Amino acid sequence: MDKLLKYITGSQLWRSVFRHGYPDTPRNRTLAVLSNVVLHLHPVKVRRSGIRLSYTWCMGGLTFFLFLIETITGLLLMFYYRPTAELAYQDIFALREHVPIGVMREVHRWAAHLMVITVWLHMYRVFLTGSYKPPREFNWNVGVILLVITLLLSFTGYLLPWDQLAVWAITVGTNMARATPFLGHEGPGAALISLGGLDFVHAGSDVRFGLLAGRFVGEAALLRFYVLHCLGFPLVAACLMALHFWRVRKDGGISGPL
Amino acid sequence: MGQLIKDLADWFSEPTRYTLLTTGLLAAVLIFRKKLTHPYVFMGVMVGMAGFFLFAWPDKNFNKIITKPDNVPIVILIVSVLYFTWLALRRGVLNDERTKRGEPTLEGELAKKKVFTWPDLVYTELICIVLFTAALMVWSISIQAPIEEPASLARTPNPSKAPWYFLGLQELLVYFDPWIAGVLLPSFIVVGLCAIPYLDTNPKGNGYYTFEERPFAISFFMAGFLLLWVSLVIMGTFLRGPNWSFFGPFEYWDPHKLEPMVNVDLSVLFWVDILGTERPLSPLVRELPGIVLLLGYFVILPPLLGMTLFKKMAKEMGPIRFNILMHLFLWTALVPIKMVLRWTMSLKYFIGIPEWFFNV
Numbered sequence: 204m205d206k207l208l209k210y211i212t213g214s215q216l217w218r219s220v221f222r223h224g225y226p227d228t229p230r231n232r233t234l235a236v237l238s239n240v241v242l243h244l245h246p247v248k249v250r251r252s253g254i255r256l257s258y259t260w261c262m263g264g265l266t267f268f269l270f271l272i273e274t275i276t277g278l279l280l281m282f283y284y285r286p287t288a289e290l291a292y293q294d295i296f297a298l299r300e301h302v303p304i305g306v307m308r309e310v311h312r313w314a315a316h317l318m319v320i321t322v323w324l325h326m327y328r329v330f331l332t333g334s335y336k337p338p339r340e341f342n343w344n345v346g347v348i349l350l351v352i353t354l355l356l357s358f359t360g361y362l363l364p365w366d367q368l369a370v371w372a373i374t375v376g377t378n379m380a381r382a383t384p385f386l387g388h389e390g391p392g393a394a395l396i397s398l399g400g401l402d403f404v405h406a407g408s409d410v411r412f413g414l415l416a417g418r419f420v421g422e423a424a425l426l427r428f429y430v431l432h433c434l435g436f437p438l439v440a441a442c443l444m445a446l447h448f449w450r451v452r453k454d455g456g457i458s459g460p461l
Numbered sequence: 462m463g464q465l466i467k468d469l470a471d472w473f474s475e476p477t478r479y480t481l482l483t484t485g486l487l488a489a490v491l492i493f494r495k496k497l498t499h500p501y502v503f504m505g506v507m508v509g510m511a512g513f514f515l516f517a518w519p520d521k522n523f524n525k526i527i528t529k530p531d532n533v534p535i536v537i538l539i540v541s542v543l544y545f546t547w548l549a550l551r552r553g554v555l556n557d558e559r560t561k562r563g564e565p566t567l568e569g570e571l572a573k574k575k576v577f578t579w580p581d582l583v584y585t586e587l588i589c590i591v592l593f594t595a596a597l598m599v600w601s602i603s604i605q606a607p608i609e610e611p612a613s614l615a616r617t618p619n620p621s622k623a624p625w626y627f628l629g630l631q632e633l634l635v636y637f638d639p640w641i642a643g644v645l646l647p648s649f650i651v652v653g654l655c656a657i658p659y660l661d662t663n664p665k666g667n668g669y670y671t672f673e674e675r676p677f678a679i680s681f682f683m684a685g686f687l688l689l690w691v692s693l694v695i696m697g698t699f700l701r702g703p704n705w706s707f708f709g710p711f712e713y714w715d716p717h718k719l720e721p722m723v724n725v726d727l728s729v730l731f732w733v734d735i736l737g738t739e740r741p742l743s744p745l746v747r748e749l750p751g752i753v754l755l756l757g758y759f760v761i762l763p764p765l766l767g768m769t770l771f772k773k774m775a776k777e778m779g780p781i782r783f784n785i786l787m788h789l790f791l792w793t794a795l796v797p798i799k800m801v802l803r804w805t806m807s808l809k810y811f812i813g814i815p816e817w818f819f820n821v
């Protein structure tokens with residue numbers, strides 16, 4: 204048995220992947236973190252205070268983990284979903300009926316809800332431990348943008364099932380844009396932007412029209428939300444997360460008393 | 462007895478009482494934090510809540526809103542927010558006591574030593590991930606994601622609700638016009654959050670839990686997050702029914718429940734009710750009382766507060782930081798002020814100029 208193990212771990216194949224022995228010595232533990240692309244997000248050594256659950260609540264990590272779950276389940280859902288007014292509802296409905304182990308949609312939806320909660324709690328924790336104070340001011344701001352993106356991801360996804368719940372939630376949500384000062388056709392100041400009696404800001408040209416690609420939540424809005432949900436926002440979120448994690452390291456790791 | 466508890470719960474869910482109750486609770490917890498964060502108190506509260514939940518579960522109306530698939534996350538939100546608020550305050554109390562005795566904080570004690578990421582951190586993460594995944598799987602298998610009837614713009618569901626995380630903002634639509642509730646206030650929230658590290662110049666309390674070293678910052682943030690965000694989400698989810706009317710947790714969502722809604726502008730209160738004349742025709746003159754009031758609120762109050770209540774803070778922060786903070790603070794305070802005025806005096810607008818879509 205021992206010999207077999209030695210043979211396997213000594214083989215060229217194994218050694219081409221893992222460049223260190225089992226991480227039970229300081230040297231191997233260091234190498235385990237440094238030579239693994241995922242683990243090297245972490246420093247080799249951490250302050251004991253920073254890794255306690257009672258300190259970080261693990262909320263940042265869980266948010267990231269949920270983002271990964273969303274990426275994987277979202278990708279699977281994309282195989283079955285066509286973003287047109289005619290097919291979208293049918294495809295979502297068919298997921299439940301025809302797709303084996305049909306819980307992907309459930310996992311995707313509940314993980315999305317959870318991600319909103321974990322981001323809020325993560326922000327709450329960062330505030331309560333004063334971790335936004337120098338030198339972490341900038342990373343807090345990156346976080347605020349990530350928070351907005353997380354909500355936008357969730358919001359754009361809400362429309363995709365194309366049922367009553369979806370369409371009306373998005374209608375209620377986007378109706379507010381109508382009232383944007385100067386830019387929405389029912390907003391204060393919009394009437395001022397006119398030339399010779401010609402209004403520039405009206406229902407067919409205001410920000411809401413830009414968001415929905417139409418005067419109401421229709422097929423063009425569905426496509427727009429789909430592209431943003433599956434490609435646009437995830438890309439931005441991924442880039443910002445890379446920045447966020449990199450800055451956590453550069454700012455001296457998880458905050459702790461000086 | 463059971464009916465009495467239900468009636469009491471419904472009675473407390475009425476908006477004014479609900480707001481007074483939650484605000485009072487937060488204030489009490491912050492002031493009497495030493496006693497109230499004792500683990501036994503917290504355990505008692507949790508057991509009490511679980512008991513209430515079990516008691517309420519068989520009720521038809523309660524069961525109906527609590528088990529709507531999309532409402533399950535809100536239950537998780539309530540429990541986790543309560544738990545983490547308790548945890549942070551508890552550790553803050555302990556740390557404050559240690560600091561007073563001249564000992565290092567709980568975090569400071571631990572921070573003296575560094576440990577290897579592998580295995581200490583990696584294992585914690587692994588366990589978190591495994592437990593979390595298991596819980597998510599159980600949830601996904603036991604509760605189906607909702608799918609309603611196909612989309613139709615011709616049939617408006619009643620109530621039409623935004624996704625749950627925006628229900629706080631939708632609630633604000635009752636009291637403010639969309640340009641404030643839907644555009645201005647969200648922008649202020651984002652800008653205000655971004656500004657926090659640059660406004661808070663207090664170097665203390667970085668990297669450990671505390672309350673006494675930053676009482677204003679923590680109280681303000683908790684009030685904003687717990688009372689004006691999470692609490693309004695809960696209200697919008699569980700207590701708002703058809704026509705956006707108010708319903709207690711045990712009340713039947715009757716679509717015909719009508720709330721008398723004759724709200725009056727401040728200008729009407731001032732010219733007609735107090736002076737007993739007609740309202741002047743010119744909008745600017747007509748709305749003068751509201752304009753004066755709000756100008757006073759936003760222009761006079763910051764320096765006044767800086768010279769009295771927040772004197773020390775104003776001196777430490779400098780005029781620019783202090784004024785920005787005060788404006789964010791006053792906007793935050795305007796939200797509950799307007800809500801209370803609506804409930805008590807049926808106030809519609811401080812300034813109402815529908816001619817220009819300018820209503821505050």
Ligand code: HEM
Nearest residue numbers: 259263264266267326334342343346347349350456457458
């Ligand atoms: C998609 C959203 C986000 C992800 C995936 C994420 C992830 C993380 C992770 C993994 C950490 C390491 C420490 C921990 O787990 O607590 C962290 C730290 C941090 N995050 Fe986030 N975060 C997100 C959003 C936010 C938001 C909304 C804020 C604040 C508004 C924020 C501010 C910070 C700051 C300041 C730190 C450093 C904290 C410290 O050193 O103690 N992040 N983030």
